[in-house]
Amino acid sequence: MRLLPVALAGAILLAGCGKAEQQPASDVPGTAVPAEPAPAIEPTAAMGEQVFKRCVACHTIEKDGPNGIGPNLHDVVGRAVATHAGFNYSAALKAKGGNWDDAKLDRFLEAPMKYAPGTRMAFAGVIDAADRRALILYLESQK
Secondary structure: OOHHHHHHHHHHHHHHOOOOOOOOHHHOOOOOOOOOOOOOOOOOHHHHHHHHOOOOOOOOOOOOOOOOOOOOOOOOOOOEOOOOOOOOOOHHHHOOOOEOOHHHHHHHHHOHHHHOOOOOOOOOOOOOHHHHHHHHHHHHHOO
């Protein structure tokens, strides 16, 4: 009979040894709450204007502006590939055909020499997809 109270006390103690519920990190003193991932910033034409600053060494964008080392890019979106008046395009770019739509511009701007091997555009490309999207939005706004 003396064992019953000892056994009962032992059972109660063991029951309390179960896994305690975890508190959320915000409720634990001295623990930082993991930050939510920052929402992606939607590219804008204004952002693209900043990206375009990489292009001004070779391209102009003003309406009726002159060609530079590269063609003037005013109203380029929707224009037939390699057709800006007064610019001598490479055979590689002329062979591409079609019009400069968003998808074609994205592929070209990502890696011009891979898109059109033999192009004279000696620019490595715009690696960041959001920067390319912003740049295309900026080019679209130049009508």
